[in-house]
Amino acid sequence: MACSSVRYGAGCTQEVGMDCKNLGAKKVCLMTDGNLVNLPPVKTAMESLERANVPYKIYDKVRVEPTDESFKHAIDFAKAENFDVFVAVGGGSVIDTCKAANLYSTDPEADLLDYVNAPIGKGLPVRHELKPLIAVTTTAGTGSETTGVAVFDYLPTQSKTGIAQRALRPTLGIVDPLHLQYMPERVTAYSGIDVLCHALESYTALPYNERSPAPTDPILRPAYQGSNPMSDIWCQHALRVTSKYIKRAVFDSDDLEARSAMHNASSYAGIGFGNSGCHLCHGMSYPIAGLVRDYKPEGYKGSGPIVPHGLSVCVTSPAVFRWTGSSCPERHIHSAEMLGADVTNVKKADAGRVLSDTLLKILDELKVPNGLEDVGYSSQDIPAMVKGALPQKRLLNLSPKPVEADHLSEIYENSMKIY
Known part of the structure; x- marks a missing residue:
């Protein structure tokens, strides 16, 4: 039985900055999508990071229902920046994309299909250490803040597939019900x-x-x-x-x-x-x-x-x-x-x-x-x-x-x- 740690409570997103500081973060990847980036859930996370004096960079290009191409775009962003903590603010699409960015940026020589489930991918086990990932969920559906699964559309075969590895589980899932009003x-x-x-x-x-x-x-x-x-x-x-x-x-x-x-x-x-x-x-x-x-x-x-x-x-x-x-x-x-x-x-x-x-x-x-x-x-x-x-x-x-x-x-x- 494996599970992420979970913190629940109205307003608990305000603690994300302190969490990153406690993890020793020097550079945080804050990942979200183009709709959420202008809404209070992301703004609350940004303000929390700023209060804790934790440097961060935003990636807001996550695609709703991600594809192999959108995964690769996020992975390339993460590889170029050398982040030491990841924070995802969004629904399953955002959290899954952030999991992939964490996985492949910490194994930069890996091909995308190396960890993708067989038979589409090789389904190799993850044997390297990933960076801490904090998942702030803004929907009540995927449960991605607790799982080691990242799902995406594989465009060459016009089908969905995914990566299912315990190593992908977020370090901490933030369940803040205030976000659901949006x-x-x-x-x-x-x-x-x-x-x-x-x-x-x-x-x-x-x-x-x-x-x-x-x-x-x-x-x-x-x-x-x-x-x-x-x-x-x-x-x-x-x-x-x-x-x-x-x-x-x-x-x-x-x-x-x-x-x-x-x-x-x-x-x-x-x-x-x-x-x-x-x-x-x-x-x-x-x-x-x-x-x-x-x-x-x-x-x-x-x-x-x-x-x-x-x-x-x-x-x-x-x-x-x-x-x-x-x-x-x-x-x-x-x-x-x-x-x-x-x-x-x-x-x-x-x-x-x-x-x-x-x-x-x-x-x-x-x-x-x-x-x-x-x-x-x-x-x-x-x-x-x-x-x-x-x-x-x-x-x-x-x-x-x-x-x-x-x-x-x-x-x-x-x-x-x-x-």
Whole structure:
């Protein structure tokens, strides 16, 4: 079980400067995106660094839904400046980009694909020491402030991939709920539903003790190990909190209690899935995001055509859990119960259906688009989606049921219209 240290509390971003000073920082990389750079979360971090007399340089070119090209741009910036501490202020895109900049600037001879997950990359273990990284999260979704995962679009294959290494985990995650008042409604919805899928996939993943063979060296053990007793605790709590607060958080930006609760739920789920791992919803989401044509979601200012990560994940979730229900019915039924369903007298044979129906109700209430067709896809795109999903072995291998191309095709087809 591995996890970043986490500090929670309204206003705790004001302490970042002291944290950097305590780490002996001589030159800090403050990384963010073009929207956040003018908003209070970044200004608070800058003021804190200035009060502590810690020199810093800002990089504000992070791309929402990063690519290999945007990663390389940030890495080149970090290599040129010789930073000794990194501070990321933003959502998952910013934190993941900062993780990559830290990883490759501390191993300047490495090729980008050296640490990228196989089969797209070599998946080499990290054997060098990274610089301290403080992650100030401004969204309640990815849990990236607690995980060793950095995800990006690999443009040559038009698919998402990532780097999953324990060494990437931030030294400190800052969870300051004051930042959530700047999240638009749709960003809140799609990041919140990502929390839900993190927890559900991790709780229903193939158990850690059913995976074999054991690695020849402990450093080769994957960050995503399968469901396990410790991750289960965090995932179950994240589900209960999300069920209680997600609708309030999405539709009332002034509801600080609800948005604060979702901020915590994001970190809870991050601790859970950061060790157990996600499976089909996330594995199948990568081509949904990577093959986007012209879909432009509300609330994602200046991002161009994208299918936001949380949306690309949740749109297949009803079909996924309907299909996986027979693998571990008790967990599917318990998940539905934690999300508010009445599971009295539900039979094991109906486990997938009851969880799927529960998810559909939540997605409908959150005004999630009606399936893949609503984000620009048709059944003709399914072969390309399957081709993009099959390489995501670190995720597909955690499916509680063995999954082949025809299963993926069936799930995509059943996700074209979900209501």
